[in-house]
Amino acid sequence: xxxxxxxxxxxxxxxxxxxxxxxxxxxxxxxxxxxxxxxxxxxxxxxxxxxxxxxxxxxxxxxxxxxxxxxxxxxxxxxxxxxxxxxxxxxxxxxxxxxxxxxxxxxxxxxxxxxxxxxxxxxxxxxxxxxxxxxxxxxxxxxxxxxxxxxxxxxxxxxxxxxxxxxxxxxxxxxxxxxxxxxxxxxxxxxxxxxxxxxxxxxxxxxxxxxxxxxxxxxxxxxxxxxxxxxxxxxxxxxxxxxxxxxxxxxxxxxxxxxxxxxxxxxxxxxxxxxxxxxxxxxxxxxxxxxxxxxxxxxxxxxxxxxxxxxxxxxxxxxxxxxxxxxxxxxxxxxxxxxxxxxxxxxxxxxxxxxxxxxxxxxxxxxxxxxxxxxxxxxxxxxxxxxxxxxxxxxxxxxxxxxxxxxxxxxxxxxxxxxxxxxxxxxxxxxxxxxxxx
Numbered sequence: 001x002x003x004x005x006x007x008x009x010x011x012x013x014x015x016x017x018x019x020x021x022x023x024x025x026x027x028x029x030x031x032x033x034x035x036x037x038x039x040x041x042x043x044x045x046x047x048x049x050x051x052x053x054x055x056x057x058x059x060x061x062x063x064x065x066x067x068x069x070x071x072x073x074x075x076x077x078x079x080x081x082x083x084x085x086x087x088x089x090x091x092x093x094x095x096x097x098x099x100x101x102x103x104x105x106x107x108x109x110x111x112x113x114x115x116x117x118x119x120x121x122x123x124x125x126x127x128x129x130x131x132x133x134x135x136x137x138x139x140x141x142x143x144x145x146x147x148x149x150x151x152x153x154x155x156x157x158x159x160x161x162x163x164x165x166x167x168x169x170x171x172x173x174x175x176x177x178x179x180x181x182x183x184x185x186x187x188x189x190x191x192x193x194x195x196x197x198x199x200x201x202x203x204x205x206x207x208x209x210x211x212x213x214x215x216x217x218x219x220x221x222x223x224x225x226x227x228x229x230x231x232x233x234x235x236x237x238x239x240x241x242x243x244x245x246x247x248x249x250x251x252x253x254x255x256x257x258x259x260x261x262x263x264x265x266x267x268x269x270x271x272x273x274x275x276x277x278x279x280x281x282x283x284x285x286x287x288x289x290x291x292x293x294x295x296x297x298x299x300x301x302x303x304x305x306x307x308x309x310x311x312x313x314x315x316x317x318x319x320x321x322x323x324x325x326x327x328x329x330x331x332x333x334x335x336x337x338x339x340x341x342x343x344x345x346x347x348x349x350x351x352x353x354x355x356x357x358x359x360x361x362x363x364x365x366x367x368x369x370x371x372x373x374x375x376x377x378x379x380x381x382x383x384x385x386x387x388x389x390x391x392x393x394x395x396x397x398x399x400x401x402x403x404x405x406x407x408x409x410x411x412x413x414x415x416x417x418x419x420x421x422x423x424x425x426x427x428x429x430x431x432x433x434x435x436x437x438x
Contacts, residue, residue, distance in 0.1 A: 154343035167268075216358065253271060283340050387399070
């Protein structure tokens, strides 16, 4: 763009000190950590809940995944509309307190309907967390460092998943599944209060050139998004990656427990290290790479994403194809880190493809299509296919294995969209930020 400022001339600082910026980044990472832990804790204890409540694979997927997801994605847009206009700090804090309280209530459920209603409450609360946190961080870190900051933020995913696997499995083996949700809920309420009273609300768009004027309407934002064709491809690519990766992970603990006769604690010990160490290493490595000057150019970021997700898709097929636990572990060490690798770069690039007053809605749109895939479509689809492949006596390890093999190849679909984003990526970023990519 002719009137775009060079990247090195873009605003790189505001009133916040480096220490304050990193404090806010750590707090937003905590928000994301507890969001992931509360959302995915049910996966580790899926079979015990299913057996106690006398549900099929499809029915438990509706109660645990679809109930939360339907309201999570539905409330994402209205809450993001508020985030783009009002105090992000208070919206994030109130959302956190609400979903943590509903997580605690999940442990008191005495039947499928009570359990479903509690998970709906978790979904409603969580809808305001990630878009608000992402928008806040974009006004603490300048354009060239947003992908790095959002990648550090995304460390909340592996840490949260470690809590939802290792810690949840440990608690279950000693106390039962109800205590799991009580353990998770209380810290979230405390963290929400910390956000409310210790995080400073920055001036919106203070680190961008294109930061004047009120927030546009929902329709204007969606029109701008559609015109940013590279953003559309990145959004679809990240959504399909989520459907492929997180959709498979929704049933992987139950798969390991059935296929190899493990307890929730034993399967959690396997997956926990992969989530915490593998996922964190992938996230930190991504953050380090994106902080290098060579990755200031966004085209190199999407190429990296495309190559890595394509490679990991082969590993995901191997996990559910083999009947060998040692071989499955090797493939899981490739697959599990890959489901974290894309999160930070995608959020960072999408924030750079959105104007400052549109970022929460861009984030909500991404989360909407991603969670339709990984929460609304994938878990019920696997549950339905597992029931369909099962003998009359009920779902088995083999029926679940076949169901998961149906979903595994979708990673190649995501890979295609990352490479399709290349054509207009630079021009779209300059249009959104007013900063020229050299």
